[in-house]
Amino acid sequence: MTTATANSLRNPEELARVDFEMVVRRLADDLAFGSDNSLFMGGGLEYASSRPYQPGDSVRLMNWRLTARTGQAFTKEYEALKRTNVYILVDTSASMAVGSTPLTKHHIAVWAAGAIGLVAQRRLSPVALVGAGEREVRVAPSLARNDLWRALEPLRAPGLSEGTKLAERLEVLLAHATRQSVIIVLSDLHDSEAVTVLRKAGHLHDCAVVHLQDPTEAGRLRAGFFCGTESESGASFLGSSRRHWETGEGVRRDLVRAGIDYLQLSTDEQVVPKLRHFLASRGGQARGTR
Secondary structure, three states: OOHHHHHHHHOHHHHHOOOHHHHHHHHHHHHHOOOOOOOOOOOOEEEEEEEEOOOOOOHHHEOHHHHHHHOOOEEEEEEEOOOOOEEEEEOOOHHHHOOOOOOOHHHHHHHHHHHHHHHHHHOOOOEEEEEOOOOOOEOOOEOOHHHHHHHHHHHOOOOOOOOOOHHHHHHHHHHHOOOOOEEEEEEOOOOOOHHHHHHHHHHHOEEEEEEEEOHHHHOOOOOOEEEEEOOOOOOEEEEEOOOOOOOOHHHHHHHHHOOOEEEEEEOOOOHHHHHHHHHHOOOOOOOOOO
């Protein structure tokens, strides 16, 4: 991970002063490292067959095992797979913007969405960003970088009075996605209906969920008793630093059973290494990792 990216992720005040596009590109480079052979995105080439070598064929396409076994030079032939659409749902609801650490869930969601989208486009997978708050941000899957930046821009500013519409946006997406796609959700999952719709999505598409949490949601506030207000509903409650809120274990179990890759990520953790490992190992033994 580059120094510039690390500093930007640790200090959100810097986010307004650095070049947004530059940092997203550097973060994309960090996330893509080591994930070339993963099931991260569904595009690319698939091995079809081998044929005898012809002058002018690239040495990189040689089938060395078949060549060694037969004593005759063979070249691999590939067929292009259909480009897989990638939908990235970014939760911009109020609970995402409230946090006890300098880097909020909203910060992580927006920056990670941009970087993941850029990596997908580099691998020739059309990308659409879908706003999962009240902001109507949705574009058709596109390989154009300008479309990615245009969709990211209205998501960047945190909102302290914005409701969540994650389940609703997922339902709309499932109704319009005519073929199997990759769906990546970046959210704190405060929408009570979201897990139910995600389970449905997991049976139809290749889904991954990054469940973002603040340390206080795991009972690590260290503040004794306190009065709080739920940022989206406005409901008041009395809390305690000893109280463990939703740990995510039940959510993880439900999503993994539906075949969805799951990562729980706290805002006080090193974001990039965990996210990079998660993306690099998608579909393998790390399914359901935390």
